[in-house]
Amino acid sequence: MPLTRLAQAAEELIAEMLAHPSQDKFSISPGATLKAWSGSLHVDPHAEFASWSGEFVHGLASFRNLSALLCEWFASSPLRLSRSAETHAEAVVHSALAHATQGTTLRRSQFSQYLLELVEASQRAEATFVLCRRLLGVELLGDSVDLSEPEANYRVGLHSLNDEELTARMPSLDTLQYGLISSDVATLQRVEVRVTRQERLREFDHLFKGPERWRSYLRETERVQEAVLLLKPEAQAELGTPFFLVARPNLGRCAASRLPRSSGPAIFPPTLIHPGELADLRRSFSVAQKAQDHPALRSALHRYALAGSRLRHEDRLVDLVIGFEAVLLQGLQNELSHRFSLNGSSLSHWIHKAPRQPSYHLFRSAYAARSALVHGYGPKVKLHRIESMSDELRHLLASFIQWLILESPDHGLQPRMQADDWLRILFDSPP
Structure with missing residues (x-):
């Protein structure tokens, strides 16, 4: 089917739409006027909006003819259609009208060009x-x-x-x-x-x-x-x-x-x-x-870019230090992960009487996920696993903070809470 038929059908639709401009056939703001000349529809510039009435457009014979031609083109396209070709064709005509309406003027050349280019693209896929x-x-x-x-x-x-x-x-x-x-x-x-x-x-x-x-x-x-x-x-x-x-x-x-x-x-x-x-x-x-x-450099650069978008200097410093960690702590990840997991499982055991091994694995997995997210180390972690660990760790951290503030004085820890070695002191004299 030649594209000239499609172009002619588009011209016929515009001509029929412009033949009898009436406020009953358009959705426009009150008090606006419509005029048609030189193949364009012009609306009073004081109008707040102007758009074609769907009921009016659908009632035109030229609309039905143009939609039928588009339907044939779309049916022959290699592209998969999510709806019927007829539905797509009607929607495309309305999209073309909206595209060709600039301000309060409908330009017929843009209407035809829109349809022709769309059909050609659907054939090229x-x-x-x-x-x-x-x-x-x-x-x-x-x-x-x-x-x-x-x-x-x-x-x-x-x-x-x-x-x-x-x-x-x-x-x-x-x-x-x-x-x-x-x-x-x-x-x-x-x-x-x-x-x-x-x-x-x-x-x-x-x-x-x-x-x-x-x-x-x-x-x-x-x-x-x-x-x-x-x-x-x-x-x-x-x-x-x-x-x-x-x-x-x-x-x-x-x-x-x-x-x-x-x-x-x-x-x-x-x-x-x-x-x-x-x-x-x-x-x-x-x-x-x-x-x-490079996972480490990718993570460092990501944190560097985040720092460049921060308004607070504290947030910027945190991002920059994490970026440096990605570069400087690669050889220490296993040691840090072990210390993190061992300390976490010990506190869980003392506070909640929880078994050490499951707690150790939880903290080990959480640290591995943190490293994957922050530094790019290790395998990717599935979203549902991240969510479950986040929920569990959130409750644990809340209980840790409350226990260290409320319960630790009974174990002689309070006087040394400000010291860097308070955790070692707790390990030396566990509750």
Whole structure:
């Protein structure tokens, strides 16, 4: 089926919609007026909103014709459909209308282009996605910088948003009404990390919801943050809320409900990156990527980046020391784990009369999980196991603290509680 038929059907729908503009056929704010000329629908600029009535659009013969053509295209696509082709076709027409309506004007050329590109992408079973994420606390002299290697099958870069792009990033009025303002919006900083990749698709829905595998995009944005902080150790930088764009076909913004949300506002003094520092920034980005192959260095760099986003110096110091532990304590992990587990099982035995061996294994497992999470050592621990250990350790730590404060005076420990060797004293004279 030639695409010219689809383009003609799209033109016919717009023509029929614009033939008799009536306020009864549109959802607009009170007092607004509608005018049609030059193939566009224009609404009084004082209108707060304007959108097509679904009941009106569905009643048009041209809508049914266009939906039938789209249905044929989608039925022949190699992509898996989560719903019937008819349902997808009708939803796509409404998405195209929303995409082509800018402000209070409906542009027919954008409507047709949206449909044609979407159909072509569904036949190719591929699309180009762009993950956009604000980098707070950074200013860029220049419009953009590409950080990825020439042979890479994806692009990673920094981009300075212009006024139009910055306005497009602003949340809806409904979002502002409920006070859901993320840190990247509150600070209005212009530097954005973009990760661009062409993806093979398996499902039609991915054209609207983003790629099936999206975590690698997020990891690349984290490498950029780490690179900036390696270049500028004095800087404070934080990543904002990510979202996906579909760049080819040009479908606009995807749903980003699966992606993490930033909270804020976090206001950092801006750190300026000069054009003369771009070579050093690319080298830092390469270092951040290569560090991912070494568990200890990966963990150290992660903690280093966390320190760069902390507002409290105490929190920053904790992250930095943990980062140093990842590098400096590799040879002592077994000794530290044994001491941690032995001391914990002994206290559990004295306080709760618990058997030593199960308690020892609990603390040993907890320390191993801590090392895996903090330093990258050892095998990964399943989430349900982390949750169960966290619950058990939380109760134990509460009982330990209460016992040491309330019960230890009866064992002569209280006078030496401030000494570094109080635990050894307890071992010398156990209760």
